[in-house]
Amino acid sequence: MAKGLIITYALWAIGGPLGLHHIYLGRDSHALLWLLTLGGFGVGWAREFFRLPAYVNQANQEASRKKYRTARPPVNLIRFAGQVCVGIYFGVVALVCLNSLSFFYLLVLPLCVGAGVHLVASVGTETSDLQKILTACVVTSPIFYGSRFSPLPISLAASVTAVKHRRFKEPRSSPPRQLGPRLYLLGLGWLAFSAPLGYFVFHNTTATIFYLSDCMSAVLDALWFFPWLQGLLEYLLLLPYRILCALTGAGYPEESWKKVLEILLREYSQKEKEALEVLSVSEEASLEEITHSYRELVKVWHPDHNPNQMTESQQMFMRIQDAYETLLQRHKGPQRHKSL
Numbered sequence: 001m002a003k004g005l006i007i008t009y010a011l012w013a014i015g016g017p018l019g020l021h022h023i024y025l026g027r028d029s030h031a032l033l034w035l036l037t038l039g040g041f042g043v044g045w046a047r048e049f050f051r052l053p054a055y056v057n058q059a060n061q062e063a064s065r066k067k068y069r070t071a072r073p074p075v076n077l078i079r080f081a082g083q084v085c086v087g088i089y090f091g092v093v094a095l096v097c098l099n100s101l102s103f104f105y106l107l108v109l110p111l112c113v114g115a116g117v118h119l120v121a122s123v124g125t126e127t128s129d130l131q132k133i134l135t136a137c138v139v140t141s142p143i144f145y146g147s148r149f150s151p152l153p154i155s156l157a158a159s160v161t162a163v164k165h166r167r168f169k170e171p172r173s174s175p176p177r178q179l180g181p182r183l184y185l186l187g188l189g190w191l192a193f194s195a196p197l198g199y200f201v202f203h204n205t206t207a208t209i210f211y212l213s214d215c216m217s218a219v220l221d222a223l224w225f226f227p228w229l230q231g232l233l234e235y236l237l238l239l240p241y242r243i244l245c246a247l248t249g250a251g252y253p254e255e256s257w258k259k260v261l262e263i264l265l266r267e268y269s270q271k272e273k274e275a276l277e278v279l280s281v282s283e284e285a286s287l288e289e290i291t292h293s294y295r296e297l298v299k300v301w302h303p304d305h306n307p308n309q310m311t312e313s314q315q316m317f318m319r320i321q322d323a324y325e326t327l328l329q330r331h332k333g334p335q336r337h338k339s340l
Helices: 005-018 020-025 028-041 043-050 052-060 062-069 077-097 104-121 130-144 151-164 179-203 205-222 227-248 253-265 270-279 287-301 307-337
Strands: none
Touching: 005 020, 005 028, 005 043, 005 052, 020 028, 020 052, 020 179, 028 043, 028 077, 028 104, 028 179, 043 052, 077 104, 077 151, 077 179, 104 130, 104 151, 130 151, 270 287, 270 307, 287 307
16 A cells, blocks of 8 residues: 555654654654654654655655665665664663673673664664674673773674675565554564663652752752742743643642652662661651661761771771661752752
8 A cells, every 4th residue: 555645744743753654654663763762862753854755755666675685775874873872872771771680791781782773774775784783792892891881882883883784675575564463563672672761760769859859959059049040940840740730630730749759759769778777767767766876876886986896897887877878868858849
């Protein structure tokens, strides 16, 4: 069935960052890439406004791709840059969510970076050699073992390999898959990427809220000499909640915001649970109770009071200090939100 340009533009406008128009055109690799990067971080989606006629033409002339079997696609600098960026993006997500896995830098990280690079290399009518891309990643990764910046050189090596082994896709020898199986495969790809990221975000909800709160409060505090600018920023920060309350018929947006924070901040992160154990207090303990326990433990484990166990007492003393700072930050966090 011939693809329509008007329908393609409509899908691009409605769900372009989610790749709906690429699903319609049968460009599943491109659709998955857009789904995982929200339309190439927004830039690729906007750029496609001028490229949609060419995409529709390619989808309607599938048979003409037979001539690509013996040809080689030209080097595309935009595709190369996309390979590097998405490879780094996949690598950073792996660093954040999967760095506790065994053989992370030797196997997990290079496979994630290679998957991102190959996904971009397989967009449209082109593809590359996945095996050689992954080999380049696995060989490069040990050189930068343990470095937080390792996704960059790994992605560069994989992208160069992808360019070197680029080729046009073979024309389909069988009818394309039905929409159901295609959506199923896209869903599996999205789930494989988002599940570790979602677990990390929700597992560290409290820490994330505190970090964002501190950043916002720091910005607002720095603008005390510009009251009008401070007020404008507060209004913009609360604007999504004002819209939500207007649509749902809830109460005042500030009250809704406080309720949301109260629900989120009830949950303790793993680090905070460990701090509670170190200070031997319950989750319901007040700041005064925590401070009291901290002072008592400091007296017991101070290195000057344990000359015969100097190493052990120093380590425990540092753990007590860190635990108190962690719980102190938690109890001070809600006070920060009052400025919003």
